[in-house]
Amino acid sequence: MLIPQPTSYASRPGGWTLTADTAVDAPAEIAALLRELLTPATGLPLPDGPGELRFTLGGAAHLGDEGYTLIVDETGVHATAASLAGLRWAVQALRQLLPVAAYATEPVPGTAWTLPYVEITDRPRYPWRGIMIDVGRWYKPMSWLYTVVDLIAMHRMNTLHLHLTEDQGWRFEVRRHPRLTSVGAWRADSPVGHEHDGLRDDVPHGGFYTQDELRDLVAYAARRGVTVVPEIDLPGHTVAAVAAYPELGNFPEVQHEVATRWGIHDRVLNCDDATVQVMREVLDELVDVFPGELIHLGGDEVPPREWLEGASGRARMAELGLTDPEDLLGWWINQLADHLRGHGRRVVVWDELVGRGVPKDALIMAWRAQDRVVAALRDGHDVVATPQSHVYLDYNESMAEGEPLSIGFGPTPLSTVYGYDPEPTDAPDNGHRVVGVQGNLWAEYLPTPARAEYNLLPRLCAVAEAGWGTRGDEAEFRRRLAAQLPRFDAMGVTYRPLD
Structure with a gap:
């Protein structure tokens, strides 16, 4: 089976x-x-x-x-x-x-x-069949990322999207800017329980991956047919970067610490040419490690408040004739997309960039809802469908007593994941298409590999089936899934038991 x-x-x-x-x-x-x-x-x-x-x-x-x-x-x-x-x-x-x-x-x-x-x-239906792993919020040992590659390849999926930077930690070694990891990879403590409980563990947390470690992972994945797509999330989700180099922020006279709480932070990169140049230099080192065509630049959840309050954002808006500060998001991504194009690369961004002047060759990850898949197609983009309603695997699978703490936006049971069809019924016929489907595993409440595996498995199997395009009768799928679980046992990985 x-x-x-x-x-x-x-x-x-x-x-x-x-x-x-x-x-x-x-x-x-x-x-x-x-x-x-x-x-x-x-x-x-x-x-x-x-x-x-x-x-x-x-x-x-x-x-x-x-x-x-x-x-x-x-x-x-x-x-x-x-x-x-x-x-x-x-x-x-x-x-x-x-x-x-x-x-x-x-x-x-x-x-x-x-x-x-x-x-x-x-043969598969879609050329992109992926899983996103967030290592920015909780550093995971490199050995576990090898296990994730094995799980992805086992299910004939071909993409590991590696979310390498966050407000709570910068995990990619940048030799030209070493404070991004010497400072930005470490935070003073972490939440205990749910974020809204307001409790802390008073335990420093951190870690990062060297470029050589990541090269070895990329090579291991390539032997199995898996491409590793790195994400440097910007210009938001950058508290760790600004903590490392205050001059990257909108108020450099204020020293900030690496974030210790979850959620969206107002701290964003400023719009100075010097800051753009630093990020170009980050990407120069990134593309030397990750040889694939696609580089993810994030672009999600970017509050514009600091751009309105700081001199840098106001000056850039005046120069460009912008009235909406959120259009600076498109400006930011365009600066780096142009730079990456010189390396022969193409950008991937989250769906907040739809309608914000992002390059038409940008691949959009539509996450906020299925209608964002349609919006991105209508705006002239190819799309990876990854809506939180169906394939956010950090959401708890059920509300039953005894389920471990999760982010709380679920539940997203196995049946919901399995029932997802990435292809919108009202997709425009303009030459653009859904190129794939991806499950996302954000890590706020998944601090350990075992805890992450519990949320990942067996719902990863349902994402794989949606991407391969052979989704059919759920009862028959569950019979095949029952035969898959002993394979996970043999591999020594954790999974949530079937209901």
Whole structure:
């Protein structure tokens, strides 16, 4: 039983078993991936050579870049795809066909590594199938981000959106501006309980990722077909940056601390040329670490009060002839989009930028409601659908007694996530489209990996199915999901039990 459900799946009685003599006939990248994923649990060497595990590049062109076919019969395994991306998804499907023990991290002796006879033809609906992980509010160990990549790839999802900066912590090493992490990565304390309780833990918290650590993560993800899209959130959600360098703020004579409470903060970057230049230098280092085309610049929840009260914002409005300070948001993003274009990159922003003069090639993440998907399409943008009503996985799954503390805007049960169709019925026919769907895991109330996994799983599975485009009967999905949970057990990850 596979998640996401393949486009076409047919089985028949019988099976074929991997043994110590099984060899791999595949492109080098795919052979290495098979060994990386299967050998730890099976103990099988899976050497190169003419063999029964055949992965052929160049077939199945009609299935697109990520489609594949996978046949298991009396002769072994034969997968075909037009690209390495498709073959990688064939590997992930193959792993799900094996016994649950294939997901163990150590050898499981005595297991018959038998695959059922199947014929699979498969292709995704959307090219962007992602999960956003917020590490700005609570730093998470790098080892856990590797686990997240494994979970994403396991479900044939291809994007990890990494939210690296927040009011409560700056997590990306910037060598030219070291105080962003030496100061901005650390806060004095954190809330205890819900934010509105007003209680503090009096425990300093922080951490950041070096550029070399992130390069290694990017390479690990790429081997699994996952692109890491970094987000430097600006010009709002920048209290940590202003605490590190007060001259980036609108009132540099006032020393601010890294934020210790959740919610939206008035502190935003000023509109000086020097501040824009600092952010260009941040992005110069960012693109050297993250080779993908897309760079997320945030742009959400930017209160304009400081721009109205400070000299910098008023001067920039006068220069540009603006009457609405919120239009400075579009100006800010345009400065950096132009710079990133020089690096061959394209920006992603949240849906607050719709109608604010953002470049037409900007990819919009529509989060506030499904109607923002339509608004972004009408404004001439491609869209990643990620509405809080359906795919905000930080929202609690139920209101039942015993559920752990969550942000409180839910509940968002598994059925709601599974029922989401990213495609709006009233989408304009102007050449722009929904390019994908993403689940977001904001971290205010998810301080540990285990706590984050509880909210992430198993709803990630429903997001994967929406992105792959094979969503159907929920009862049938839940039957497949029941078979998926033991795989999580074998991986050693936490999940919320099914109701």
